[in-house]
Amino acid sequence: MYQNIGQAAMLFAAQTGWKEWRFYDLGFFLAAVPIVFIYGICIGSFLNVVIIRLPRGESLIKRASHCMNCGAKIRIIDLIPIFSWLFLRGKCHSCGEKISGRYPLVEALNGLLYVANFFAFGFSLNMVMMCILTSLLVVVAFMDWDTLEMDLRILLLIALMAIPIHFTWPMELSRQLIGAVCIALPFFLIGEISRHYIKKKTGEDYRGIELGDTYLMAAAGLCLGWKGIVPAAFIGILLAAIGGIIQKKVTGDSKFAFGPYLCFGIWIGAMFGEELTNWYLSRLPQPETVSYYSALFL
Numbered sequence: 001m002y003q004n005i006g007q008a009a010m011l012f013a014a015q016t017g018w019k020e021w022r023f024y025d026l027g028f029f030l031a032a033v034p035i036v037f038i039y040g041i042c043i044g045s046f047l048n049v050v051i052i053r054l055p056r057g058e059s060l061i062k063r064a065s066h067c068m069n070c071g072a073k074i075r076i077i078d079l080i081p082i083f084s085w086l087f088l089r090g091k092c093h094s095c096g097e098k099i100s101g102r103y104p105l106v107e108a109l110n111g112l113l114y115v116a117n118f119f120a121f122g123f124s125l126n127m128v129m130m131c132i133l134t135s136l137l138v139v140v141a142f143m144d145w146d147t148l149e150m151d152l153r154i155l156l157l158i159a160l161m162a163i164p165i166h167f168t169w170p171m172e173l174s175r176q177l178i179g180a181v182c183i184a185l186p187f188f189l190i191g192e193i194s195r196h197y198i199k200k201k202t203g204e205d206y207r208g209i210e211l212g213d214t215y216l217m218a219a220a221g222l223c224l225g226w227k228g229i230v231p232a233a234f235i236g237i238l239l240a241a242i243g244g245i246i247q248k249k250v251t252g253d254s255k256f257a258f259g260p261y262l263c264f265g266i267w268i269g270a271m272f273g274e275e276l277t278n279w280y281l282s283r284l285p286q287p288e289t290v291s292y293y294s295a296l297f298l
């Protein structure tokens with residue numbers, strides 16, 4: 001076992017490329033995946049607190065977790081992510097009130113996404129960056145789903161992630177700056193124009209694309225660069241179109257949260273965006289023109 005870890009560490013040290021699959025020793029790999037998953041669900045447990053409390057203006061650390069119905073303090077034994085919910089069969093230990101399946105869902109999702117990040121980046125600084133970004137996106141997605149609003153502080157944290165990513169990825173500043181505006185600016189303009197027409201037609205004052213979605217794409221674009229954010233936007237818009245139709249059929253309300261779809265698109269963009277964009281550029285019919293434009297941006 002220790003020999004395996006040693007070999008894996010040597011292999012890891014030998015591999016310094018960005019986003020290369022790291023062919024760890026199988027034993028080490030099998031040992032690492034559950035650790036990454038458990039770490040992910042523990043962070044996911046904290047994300048639940050953020051998602052619930054931040055929109056209400058409650059402190060994230062002061063008050064201990066409590067039942068939403070009877071206010072009973074949640075016992076230490078019931079704080080184990082996912083498993084406690086399963087043991088309690090989704091009910092409060094004190095009053096028997098149903099506990100939302102959302103809690104274990106967010107925990108499991110965060111855990112699985114961390115494992116996917118580990119698959120893509122191995123144990124590296126970039127994996128750490130990806131995990132932080134992933135968790136911030138989970139918070140934005142579920143908060144937007146619940147409240148149709150985004151917390152500017154979380155969006156600011158996403159934008160700040162652009163600084164370490166600039167050095168660890170590494171990514172050129174020009175690409176990041178283009179990434180910050182190339183989706184956000186069209187989103188802003190569509191929002192403004194649609195607002196004008198919606199006001200004219202219905203008298204209501206809202207935008208086709210909300211400012212929160214625009215800021216999200218600016219912040220994420222700054223992190224991922226244009227090669228990441230462009231496919232992210234395509235995937236987000238496509239999923240939102242499908243999801244929006246389904247949601248409208250189910251709820252009958254034409255207003256729906258765009259954020260969760262964008263967040264999923266951004267995560268895919270962070271994982272595979274550069275590969276997708278490079279693949280697409282390589283398929284374009286005029287290679288001379290492409291290399292000319294590539295030379296401008298790269």
Ligand SMILES: [Zn+2]
Nearest residue numbers: 067070092095
């Ligand atoms: Zn209770």
